[in-house]
Amino acid sequence: AADGRVSLNVYDVSGRLVAKVMDENLKAGPYSVAFNADMLSTGVYFYKLSTSAGEITRKMILIR
Numbered sequence: 380a381a382d383g384r385v386s387l388n389v390y391d392v393s394g395r396l397v398a399k400v401m402d403e404n405l406k407a408g409p410y411s412v413a414f415n416a417d418m419l420s421t422g423v424y425f426y427k428l429s430t431s432a433g434e435i436t437r438k439m440i441l442i443r
Contacts, residue, residue, distance in 0.1 A: 380407035383431035387412060390425045397424065416441055 385405045389398040400414050421443045427436045 381431055382406045384429075385410075386427075386429045388427050388429075389414070389419075390427065392423050392425075400426075 383404065384402075386402040387400040388396055389400060391397050397419060398414070398416075401412055419441055421441055424439050424441060425436055426439055427434060
């Protein structure tokens with residue numbers, strides 16, 4: 380792992396950006412992030428975590 384820019388974004392099923400959770404320069408290491416989803420409705424969303432090492436996209440389901 381290396382220090383660098385980290386961004387975490389949330390998208391709806393149509394690919395529209397609905398939340399920028401994080402976009403910061405961070406030191407290497409484990410982190411946890413609190414995300415307030417009050418402005419989102421029940422449904423399927425995707426989050427994308429981007430770092431200098433690459434990026435991953437995963438599905439999440441929000442249930443109210």
